[in-house]
Amino acid sequence: MALSALEIEKNPKFQELVSKRKSLGWSLTILTLIIYFGFILLIAFDPGFLGQKIGDGVMTLGMPVGLVVIIATFLIVGFYVARANATYDVLTKQIVEESK
Numbered sequence: 261m262a263l264s265a266l267e268i269e270k271n272p273k274f275q276e277l278v279s280k281r282k283s284l285g286w287s288l289t290i291l292t293l294i295i296y297f298g299f300i301l302l303i304a305f306d307p308g309f310l311g312q313k314i315g316d317g318v319m320t321l322g323m324p325v326g327l328v329v330i331i332a333t334f335l336i337v338g339f340y341v342a343r344a345n346a347t348y349d350v351l352t353k354q355i356v357e358e359s360k
Contacts, residue, residue: 277351288336299329
């Protein structure tokens with residue numbers, strides 16, 4: 261006999277899953293916002309810093325810094341996916357098995 265939604269919500273493993281996902285989700289969201297808003301605030305309040313030329317060409321410091329912002333986002337997403345596959349999927353499978 262399958263468990264009801266209310267019984268599943270009371271399951272300690274389900275509560276652990278929700279808590280871990282929420283905690284990591286908010287932490288990574290805050291980190292992403294710090295990176296993005298930090299970059300935008302740097303552009304707004306010190307444009308000369310990011311406008312410094314690198315070498316003799318036309319590339320400025322802002323280009324690699326912007327690239328680092330994009331790469332950091334991909335790394336954050338990759339970290340979340342790896343954590344989800346390693347932890348959350350295991351807990352979800354256990355919850356589903358217990359609810360059957």
